[in-house]
Amino acid sequence: MSTATLPRTRPKGRDNPSPAGAAPKRRRTGWWLLLAPILVFDVVLFLTPLGKLVASSFADNAYQRVLEDPLVVRSLVNTLTISLASTLVTVALGYVIAVVLCNAGNVMRVVLFAVVLLPFWTGILVKNFAWAVLLQDNGIINAFLRGIGLTDAPVELLHNRFAVIVGMVHCLLPYAVFPIFSSLTSIDDRLGLAARSLGATEASVFRRITLPLSAPGVSAAGLLVFIISTGFFITPVVMGGPGDMMIANQIDYYARQLTDFSGAAALAVVLTVMVSILVAVYQRVLKAGGQHEDN
Amino acid sequence: MKDFRSPVLDRRQILKAAAMAPFAGLALSGCGSKPADSAAANKTVTVTSYGGSYNDQLTQTILDPFAKQTGIQPTLLANTSLAALKAQVQSGDVQWDLVEITAPEYETAVAEGLLEKFDYDIISDKGLPGYAKAEYGIKYLSFLFVMAWDQNVIPDAKAPKDWAQFFDQDMYNTKRSVYNQLSDSSVLEAALLADGVPFDKIYPLDVDRALRVLGHHPGKDRLLYHAANQEPIQQLTSGEVSLSTSFNNRINAARTDGAKLNFSAENAVLAGDYFVVPKGAKNKEAAFKLMNFMSNDAEAGAAFDKVTNLTLANTPALSKLPKEIADTLPTSPRLADKILVRDDKWWSQNLKKTEQQFKLWQAS
Numbered sequence: 001m002s003t004a005t006l007p008r009t010r011p012k013g014r015d016n017p018s019p020a021g022a023a024p025k026r027r028r029t030g031w032w033l034l035l036a037p038i039l040v041f042d043v044v045l046f047l048t049p050l051g052k053l054v055a056s057s058f059a060d061n062a063y064q065r066v067l068e069d070p071l072v073v074r075s076l077v078n079t080l081t082i083s084l085a086s087t088l089v090t091v092a093l094g095y096v097i098a099v100v101l102c103n104a105g106n107v108m109r110v111v112l113f114a115v116v117l118l119p120f121w122t123g124i125l126v127k128n129f130a131w132a133v134l135l136q137d138n139g140i141i142n143a144f145l146r147g148i149g150l151t152d153a154p155v156e157l158l159h160n161r162f163a164v165i166v167g168m169v170h171c172l173l174p175y176a177v178f179p180i181f182s183s184l185t186s187i188d189d190r191l192g193l194a195a196r197s198l199g200a201t202e203a204s205v206f207r208r209i210t211l212p213l214s215a216p217g218v219s220a221a222g223l224l225v226f227i228i229s230t231g232f233f234i235t236p237v238v239m240g241g242p243g244d245m246m247i248a249n250q251i252d253y254y255a256r257q258l259t260d261f262s263g264a265a266a267l268a269v270v271l272t273v274m275v276s277i278l279v280a281v282y283q284r285v286l287k288a289g290g291q292h293e294d295n
Numbered sequence: 296m297k298d299f300r301s302p303v304l305d306r307r308q309i310l311k312a313a314a315m316a317p318f319a320g321l322a323l324s325g326c327g328s329k330p331a332d333s334a335a336a337n338k339t340v341t342v343t344s345y346g347g348s349y350n351d352q353l354t355q356t357i358l359d360p361f362a363k364q365t366g367i368q369p370t371l372l373a374n375t376s377l378a379a380l381k382a383q384v385q386s387g388d389v390q391w392d393l394v395e396i397t398a399p400e401y402e403t404a405v406a407e408g409l410l411e412k413f414d415y416d417i418i419s420d421k422g423l424p425g426y427a428k429a430e431y432g433i434k435y436l437s438f439l440f441v442m443a444w445d446q447n448v449i450p451d452a453k454a455p456k457d458w459a460q461f462f463d464q465d466m467y468n469t470k471r472s473v474y475n476q477l478s479d480s481s482v483l484e485a486a487l488l489a490d491g492v493p494f495d496k497i498y499p500l501d502v503d504r505a506l507r508v509l510g511h512h513p514g515k516d517r518l519l520y521h522a523a524n525q526e527p528i529q530q531l532t533s534g535e536v537s538l539s540t541s542f543n544n545r546i547n548a549a550r551t552d553g554a555k556l557n558f559s560a561e562n563a564v565l566a567g568d569y570f571v572v573p574k575g576a577k578n579k580e581a582a583f584k585l586m587n588f589m590s591n592d593a594e595a596g597a598a599f600d601k602v603t604n605l606t607l608a609n610t611p612a613l614s615k616l617p618k619e620i621a622d623t624l625p626t627s628p629r630l631a632d633k634i635l636v637r638d639d640k641w642w643s644q645n646l647k648k649t650e651q652q653f654k655l656w657q658a659s
Contacts (some may be wrong), residue, residue: 071655137470138534159519242475242520242657253654256378257476258647259403261385 057265066254066263066270074243075250076274082161082236082246083229086168090225091218093169094176098217099210101177102184120174128167128238135163135239163239168232175228176221183217184210219286223279230275247271339368340581342393346373347525348548349603356599361588367581377404380573384409389575393582397479398434401569402643405431411572417583422591424626427608432571433586437606439543439563439625439634440481443527446555448537457562458489461538462512471513472530472539475520475657477642477650481564482509482540484635488562498638502649506656520657531556543625544603565625566637600624 057063066072101112119127134140137154145151157163187210195205233248245253247267254264342358344350350373358369372391377400383389396404404410410431420428427434442461444454448469455461462471462485474480483505484497490508492501509518519536521527527539528549546558570589572582588595589609596612599605606626613621622629642649 069651071651071658074658136533136535156516237522242654243659245658256376257478257650259378259381261378261382 053265054269056262057269059262062260062262062266063270065260066266071245071253072247072250072267075245075247076270078244079230079247079271080274082164082168082232082244083226086165086172086229087222087226089165090169090172090176091180091222094173094221094225095180095214095218097173097177098180098184098214101181116174116177119170124171124234125238127170128235131163131167131170132158132238135166158239159241161240161244164236164244167235167239168229171232171235172225172228175224179221179224180214180217183214183220187213223282226282227275227279230271337367337578337581337584339370340392340578340585341370341372341390342395342582342585343372343375343391344395345375345524347523347528347545348552349524349544352544352548352599352602356602357589357595358585360592360595360598361585364588364592365584367584369585380404380571381407381409384574387575389573389577391573392576392578393570393585394573395436395568395570396432398567398569398637398639399478399642399646401429401432401434401571402639403646404571409574411574411576411579413572413586414580414583417580418587419591422596422609422611424608424610426567427590429569432569433590433608434567435570435586435589435608436568437565437608437625438567439560440479440485440566440637441541441543441546441558441560441563442485443531443539443541443546443556443558445531445534445537446557447534451557454557454559455538456559458485459491459512462486462489462509464513464517467538469537470517470519470535472519472521472527472536474540475522475654477653478646479566479568480540481566481635481637483649483653484564484637485540488635494635497635498641500641500645500649502652506653510656515657518657528554528556544605547604560623560625560630561633562635563625563630563633564635564637567639 097112097116101109101116104112132139135157136142137156137158139157141157142151142154145155191209191213192205195209196202200208230246231248232246233252236244236246236249247270251264251267251271254260254267342353344353350371354369354371358371362368375395377396380391380394380396381404383391412431413429413433415428418433423433442455442458449467455463455467460466473482477483483500483502486505486508487497487501488494489512490504509515519530521530521539524542524545527536527541528545530536531539531541532549532554541558543558543560543563546556549556570586572579576582589607590596591609591611593609593611593615596607596609597615599607599609600612600616601620604620604623604625606624616624621627625634
């Protein structure tokens with residue numbers, strides 16, 4: 001567990017005034033030069049094409065065209081529901097893993113870290129195809145179910161929404177584990193000790209100390225995972241059925257199959273705006289929730 | 296193993312190529328500004344096709360002999376797409392010289408003004424069959440859209456004889472894999488044939504009826520979709536499905552590699568692809584020279600027909616083929632009354648609408 005977290009705040013407070021008082025005056029000019037590379041990179045390679053994309057999305061009534069397309073509406077709904085479900089499952093699983101990581105011994109922790117990081121370092125195609133091999137009708141899981149006599153006909157595990165969520169959760173898990181893990185490790189052990197010494201049960205320690213103090217990590221993880229979820233493209237193709245296509249697949253369809261570039265651009269803008277609104281609402285709700293708890 | 300490459304890897308190649316394209320563009324546009332380099336143009340030609348076993352065959356039978364004869368060095372890519380062609384033409388940075396597209400895509404590309412006119416002073420049309428010569432391209436290839444099966448599960452004696460049997464759920468309790476797009480696959484035609492519509496009454500296509508048929512036999516939940524030409528081979532060989540639509544050359548190539556698959560040429564749908572030159576292609580002349588070679592060189596054409604079991608638009612080649620090979624080609628007179636000829640005109644007018652309807656049907 002984290003060693004002596006509580007004293008950490010005090011030295012910080014003491015150290016801060018001296019450098020902060022002296023340094024800034026000496027090096028005020030030129031600091032922005034440090035930002036120049038990333039600024040150039042961002043403006044030239046990100047903002048310019050993004051601007052062009054937004055501009056091209058206003059051609060030929062693209063918004064009206066795509067929003068009247070029932071397939072688009074469907075894939076927007078799919079994107080929201082699949083992302084939401086994946087996020088909930090990922091954060092819940094991630095929380096469990098993070099708690100286990102926190103309480104594990106040194107060897108166990110290294111092993112668990114490796115298990116969590118392995119999918120992080122593996123290409124998404126490899127992960128998805130590996131799942132497809134496991135889940136298909138003549139795959140290992142169905143062979144096992146038939147072997148123990150649970151079913152005669154193969155259970156449909158692949159090419160449906162369940163498979164898409166499984167595939168996505170596997171990819172997303174590291175993004176949930178690490179923020180939650182870091183917020184868990186920064187909780188002072190002694191709070192739990194104090195609570196227990198006053199007769200609190202493990203459940204109430206978890207409910208009244210661990211959970212509220214790790215909430216920032218959970219909300220950060222949820223946000224991160226949700227935003228990444230909305231852009232999934234390969235997983236619905238490899239593991240989903242035609243009814244599970246998400247907005248990225250629709251953008252691909254507009255660009256490559258229909259060669260309707262302004263339509264594809266409009267869809268990309270719709271996705272970005274939609275996610276931005278959701279993020280803004282989410283943060284507002286979190287803030288409101290946080291204030292509520294303080295009161 | 297190369298031939299069993301999965302389609303999504305092809306997509307990854309596309310992504311990779313897309314990621315590299317700006318850099319290639321920088322490099323090339325840098326070169327192009329120097330006048331000395333205009334002499335270097337047309338020493339190479341960049342060709343795009345669909346990848347997998349077909350690209351190997353194209354290289355071996357056409358591109359390599361062409362390079363030997365002319366000294367022009369072809370580069371063959373696996374990521375052909377009308378969208379990429381359009382993006383290149385619109386951005387003014389054309390990387391491709393000779394691009395394979397489907398027949399309905401050809402009509403779209405012509406209508407949108409994306410193509411160079413073919414120069415029949417460079418390309419001799421002597422070797423071209425009547426159907427192949429067009430103003431902005433050559434319908435260089437004819438292939439068969441066929442029903443294919445896994446011989447491990449369905450021995451040839453019990454294989455489907457027509458599309459009604461192919462889709463019959465009582466006869467074959469397996470999923471069927473079908474192409475998820477309609478630009479060069481004919482699953483709707485197959486459904487109508489299964490419903491008893493004769494060859495000459497298929498067009499104009501009754502899309503609602505075709506989808507209704509598929510909804511009953513085999514039923515939506517018994518259909519699986521593939522997104523690339525090589526994918527059904529992988530699905531059949533892995534045992535994921537025992538029946539699939541595919542193209543005659545893909546099954547033949549897999550058989551050559553030892554896969555236990557087979558197909559039936561009867562009740563197949565004859566369709567074709569075009570080679571076109573994007574507007575502003577840097578090696579336009581080299582591309583035309585390659586087209587001239589492809590359409591007139593009897594040796595190369597015969598080798599291509601033999602290896603692929605497809606018909607190249609190259610009449611001199613036919614006389615070089617032994618009868619037993621010629622009889623298996625998509626355009627063989629022996630097959631003429633047993634196959635459906637795809638109506639390119641109907642598809643070019645109705646592709647987008649129909650594809651949209653098909654997608655919606657799949658998703659609902």
